[in-house]
Amino acid sequence: MDEITRTVKYEADTDPHFAEEIAGIARGETLRACIQCGNCSGACPVSPYMDYTPRRIIAMTRAGFKREALSSTTIWLCASCYNCTVECPKQIRITDVMYALKQKAIKERLYPKRFPVAVLAREFSAAVRQFGRNSELWLIIYLYLKTNPFAMLKQSILGLRLFLQGRMGLKRERIPMGTGKKGDLQTIWNALDRADR
Amino acid sequence: MSETMQSAEPRVGVYVCHCGINIAAKVDIAAVVEFAKTLPYVIVVRDYKFMCSDPGQELLQQDIKELGLNRIVVASCSPLMHEATFRHATEAAGLNQFYFQMANIREHVSWVTADKALATRKSQALVSAAVRRVVLNEPLEHQKVPVKPNVLVVGGGIAGIHAALTLANAGKQVTLVEREPTIGGHMAKFDKTFPTLDCAACILTPKMSMVRSHPNITMLTYAEVVGVEGYVGNFTVKVKKKARYVHEELCVGCNECVEACVYKEGRFTDTFNEGLSKRKPVYMPFPQATPSVVLIDPESCIELKTGKCKKQCATACTRNAIDFTMTDEIVALEVGAIIIATGFQTFDATRIPQYGYGKFPNVYTSLEVERLVNASGPTGGEVQLRDGSTPKRVGIIHCVGSRDEKTNRHCSRVCCMYSLKLAHLIHERTDAEVYNLYIDMRTPGKGYEEFYDKLLKEGVNFIRGRAAEVTDWTVTPEEEGKLVIRAEDTLIGVVRRIPVDMVVLSVGLEAHADADEVRRLFNISCSKEGWFLERHPKLAPVSTFTDGIFIAGACQGPKDIPDTVAQAGAAVAEALALVDRGFVELEPNTAFITKELCSGCHTCIAMCPFSAIRYNKEAGVAEINPALCKGCGTCVAACPSGAAQQHLFTDEQIFQEIEGVLNYV
Amino acid sequence: MNHLYYPGCSLKSTGRAYEESLLAVCATLGVGLTELQDWNCCGATSYMAIDEVKAFALAARNLALAEEQGKVGPGTPTVDLVAPCAACYLVLAKAQHCLEENKEVGGKITAALAAAQLQYTGRVVMRHPLDLFTNALGLDAIKAQVTKPLTGLKVACYYGCQIVRPYATFDDQYHPMTMDHLVTALGGTPVDWPLKTRCCGGSLTGTVQEVGLRMSYHLLKEARKRGADVLLTACPLCQFNLECYQDPMKALFPDHEPLPVLYFTQLMGLALGLERARLGLQRLFVPFRQPVGV
The missing domain is CATH 1.20.1050.140 (Glutathione S-transferase Yfyf (Class Pi); Chain A, domain 2)
Structure with missing residues (x-):
């Protein structure tokens, strides 16, 4: 390593309300009860790839290390397998805490740039919001366009095979939107948007 | 004190306690004082920081003398806490102690009420109720009942053994009841004890044989208490002695019968060895079993199951000790005090499936490993795996069934230390690489931290992290054929995979599965986890809410041997204080019948749970024996004519109390 | 028996064979599914x-x-x-x-x-269909209709994460067995293996490919090691990750050997004697050639 960096966390740089905020988004999650046993990290199948283990994310959240927690790759690498949640000896719903952090990271635009998982979440939800259903082909195309257009070429063989085997179509799956009739999804979106405001 | 003064017009003194800030922070004391001044018969109202202190008590005593008070109300804590204190203070000033009444404005008000105004109003209501009631209080005398001198100790582990010996040495006649066929409890299974590493058997077995030979101790093993009646100082206890099919007084423990059994080899699970070896239907639990008497297991004995055995055991016994016709018998005991020392059970490791206990043969519980390292255990003290090989790498997983919301929330207190001990013994005997996976290392105790330090220096590995799983999924060549423990090394922040030959699960301590039945039997309380509840966690740690019944050892909560023995000694001291005094004073809150009102309808007689009521034929009325009455009030509530009343709880007193509350809410 | 059926997006595209085989099997077993x-x-x-x-x-x-x-x-x-x-x-x-x-x-x-x-x-x-078949319909009813038993076929039953966690309602969270019992009822032999509920990588295979590939690779490798001829899944994403990415997997992990990955409903269909085309078997990337019912 050529450079050395100085790291000290000043109290002024922590966010004392961060833990409460995240707990609130995760429906009153009791992450303050964490005893830092690391069972979550040990149970997590993806933790070897994370910049911070899930245990450290909980510690950072509790201590108000907002920027570090929200810009970590950890929260985006969580595959939602719920192993940490069912194993946690303090019954902290860690998967839901990860979801809360993801939501907050997207809102605050603190997620790692061009990190495909965050982009996927955004593209996926945008498509569902617009069409009511998700079309895998279109989702993948958007994902690669926004993250790494060159990698799309590498995937095109897989796409072609899927197409030939009848496992991926060009058609956009959708349900009628904005009809105003009973059960209209657009009406539900509008009601939720109004409630948000 | 003159009769005239006590029967005169009531003169009430009210004393409001601040209890430091326990009450004063939530209740407006001045407002309660001002309010109390407006109540009928109240002569004086004072408040004080701690009414239970000497100056606080002197305050009311002085007023009794100087102002001629004849009724006292203290508004403070729960009667459980200080009723006795203030009754004594009242009596010391020359007034009958039952002219005192307590209003609980701490447990019932300040500790449980958020709003200050509401807390103040409730305090006023309770003071009002107490004042109205105390006016009607009558002078009563405590009833003295003699105490039986003998003591029962339930449970023959180290706590029960120590308690029985200490009582017996003090000259008391003690009966020690043990459920298993031998005394010794868990400690008899251990090889070494932490932190001194002295031999468990060397310090325990002499005490066991002292129990056996002590002239003042009657030992009932393979026996269970099945009934408890009576009250403090006067308990009648029924004990069921299970049939051993061997006469204890004849058997000398020569084991000839075991040799002769038609089963040439052991075939049945040896529970003393935690299932690591097999025994025959006729067996000695372990070599130093006390009493040194064999027994026959009816579940596996051919004769007892089918009646078609050659009965070689019986033939082999030169003393004719074996008797297949033996049945369970009931023994009745009369005792003045009871010490309960029933111990604990270890956590069932199959409840955490990800650790693979019961699936992988090389995953052991700590208690199994205690047997493996024990010189008198199934391997003669050799640490061997089930295939006979010696493990080269061993992982010890802490907190199995402890500190876990899904199993047991509590810390079992002893596991860190016994895990260190096992780590040391395994490392010493096999030279294996030992890994301890812990959440927090808890070593408070004399010499305990020093023991941890010794282990650190010995080169035992410590990984701070709760093991996530034990798996036979292997990834690298060195993992092949081994079990892999996966855990985050939280001090490094990296997930590690530790390949091992042997996994030791440090199982926690939990209350016995039947703790609730035992609690009911003795009429004591237990926490929701099943630990027997002490009367006060600090100031009455071995007493229970039932007078005359004491608790000792791990049945009250997880504890190690030194603490268990200390607690057993404390329980003995309490029991001695009771039986050596020779008598107990009973609350005079007994029921009585007003003859003129009794119609002789018999309703109360059938209802009384203590058989304290009989029918007087000549007078045609019911009569209550105050020595038997427990003051439960059942007859009072049941009596259709109002003839049954209860001292301290007359209808009029209760109505006035209710009125007092209702007038001010 | 009539039930409402929620296919979800995947069963209309990458998981089409799951829908095809599920509907074919249900029709054979007399289980009504209305979308x-x-x-x-x-x-x-x-x-x-x-x-x-x-x-x-x-x-x-x-x-x-x-x-x-x-x-x-x-x-x-x-x-x-x-x-x-x-x-x-x-x-x-x-x-x-x-x-x-x-x-x-x-x-x-x-x-x-x-x-x-x-x-x-x-x-x-x-x-979940596994719940439906094992608990609502019952294995005996299925067994009675098996015409081509899976004799000798060694099957690794893979449950994945989300049907057993965090709400284990119809099966054991740690050692789920419904699919194993089903395979036994079909005449096959389930293999005991430790990764039944370990995550396949989920959407990571599509986003951070190296991570997802390694997770899937290990699952397939362990299933093979335990002697499995085929791995069964109960989820379209698991099947997609484990099956369609075996070529890139091979590029990253040269010791990878192909293993057919089927929806459990496809294997059910074979045992019930249904035609391969009705079960979407032609859509597999790693073909399943093992004959059944012989």
Whole structure:
């Protein structure tokens, strides 16, 4: 390593309300009860790839290390397998805490740039919001366009095979939107948007 | 004190306690004082920081003398806490102690009420109720009942053994009841004890044989208490002695019968060895079993199951000790005090499936490993795996069934230390690489931290992290054929995979599965986890809410041997204080019948749970024996004519109390 | 037996063979499945990362539609909704839990549904096809219809994460056995292996490919090591990850050997004697050639 960096966390740089905020988004999650046993990290199948283990994310959240927690790759690498949640000896719903952090990271635009998982979440939800259903082909195309257009070429063989085997179509799956009739999804979106405001 | 003064017009003194800030922070004391001044018969109202202190008590005593008070109300804590204190203070000033009444404005008000105004109003209501009631209080005398001198100790582990010996040495006649066929409890299974590493058997077995030979101790093993009646100082206890099919007084423990059994080899699970070896239907639990008497297991004995055995055991016994016709018998005991020392059970490791206990043969519980390292255990003290090989790498997983919301929330207190001990013994005997996976290392105790330090220096590995799983999924060549423990090394922040030959699960301590039945039997309380509840966690740690019944050892909560023995000694001291005094004073809150009102309808007689009521034929009325009455009030509530009343709880007193509350809410 | 059926997006594209085989098997076994009309995407794991209330609203709309189309009422107190996709199954079940437990979220969603004249009253029972076959139909009924038993076929049953976690309702969370019992009923031999519920990588295979590939690679490797001829899945994403990426997997891990990965319903269909085409077997990337019923 050529450079050395100085790291000290000043109290002024922590966010004392961060833990409460995240707990609130995760429906009153009791992450303050964490005893830092690391069972979550040990149970997590993806933790070897994370910049911070899930245990450290909980510690950072509790201590108000907002920027570090929200810009970590950890929260985006969580595959939602719920192993940490069912194993946690303090019954902290860690998967839901990860979801809360993801939501907050997207809102605050603190997620790692061009990190495909965050982009996927955004593209996926945008498509569902617009069409009511998700079309895998279109989702993948958007994902690669926004993250790494060159990698799309590498995937095109897989796409072609899927197409030939009848496992991926060009058609956009959708349900009628904005009809105003009973059960209209657009009406539900509008009601939720109004409630948000 | 003159009769005239006590029967005169009531003169009430009210004393409001601040209890430091326990009450004063939530209740407006001045407002309660001002309010109390407006109540009928109240002569004086004072408040004080701690009414239970000497100056606080002197305050009311002085007023009794100087102002001629004849009724006292203290508004403070729960009667459980200080009723006795203030009754004594009242009596010391020359007034009958039952002219005192307590209003609980701490447990019932300040500790449980958020709003200050509401807390103040409730305090006023309770003071009002107490004042109205105390006016009607009558002078009563405590009833003295003699105490039986003998003591029962339930449970023959180290706590029960120590308690029985200490009582017996003090000259008391003690009966020690043990459920298993031998005394010794868990400690008899251990090889070494932490932190001194002295031999468990060397310090325990002499005490066991002292129990056996002590002239003042009657030992009932393979026996269970099945009934408890009576009250403090006067308990009648029924004990069921299970049939051993061997006469204890004849058997000398020569084991000839075991040799002769038609089963040439052991075939049945040896529970003393935690299932690591097999025994025959006729067996000695372990070599130093006390009493040194064999027994026959009816579940596996051919004769007892089918009646078609050659009965070689019986033939082999030169003393004719074996008797297949033996049945369970009931023994009745009369005792003045009871010490309960029933111990604990270890956590069932199959409840955490990800650790693979019961699936992988090389995953052991700590208690199994205690047997493996024990010189008198199934391997003669050799640490061997089930295939006979010696493990080269061993992982010890802490907190199995402890500190876990899904199993047991509590810390079992002893596991860190016994895990260190096992780590040391395994490392010493096999030279294996030992890994301890812990959440927090808890070593408070004399010499305990020093023991941890010794282990650190010995080169035992410590990984701070709760093991996530034990798996036979292997990834690298060195993992092949081994079990892999996966855990985050939280001090490094990296997930590690530790390949091992042997996994030791440090199982926690939990209350016995039947703790609730035992609690009911003795009429004591237990926490929701099943630990027997002490009367006060600090100031009455071995007493229970039932007078005359004491608790000792791990049945009250997880504890190690030194603490268990200390607690057993404390329980003995309490029991001695009771039986050596020779008598107990009973609350005079007994029921009585007003003859003129009794119609002789018999309703109360059938209802009384203590058989304290009989029918007087000549007078045609019911009569209550105050020595038997427990003051439960059942007859009072049941009596259709109002003839049954209860001292301290007359209808009029209760109505006035209710009125007092209702007038001010 | 009649049930409402929630296919979810994947069963209409990459997981088409799952739908084909499920419907064919159900038709053979006399289990009626009626597709929920006008269903919308469950929201999957992605929507939860954006806005949980809206994610639950997506799920709740489907639950409300199920109550309406299932004609829940006095005679029909509950309606079964069959969700073959593990992610759909979990998201819908999770929404049910949240609506029941959390008044604040529940209130918001009830109000939004009401705007579209819908309501959900908690009367939908979520069922995964494994639950349906083992518990509602029963293995004996299936066994009776097996014409080509899977004799000698060694099967690694892979449950994945989301049908057993965090709500283990119809099977054991640590050692699930429903699929194993089903395989036994079909005449096959399930292998005991330790990774039954370990995550396949989920959507990571599509996003951070190296991570997902390694996770899937290990699953396949261990299944092979334990002697499996075929691996069965109960989720379209698991099947997609484990099967369609075996070529890139081989590039990254040269010791990888191909292993057929089927939906459990495809193997059921074979044992029931259905034609391969009806079960979508032609859509496999790694063909399953092992003859059955011989």
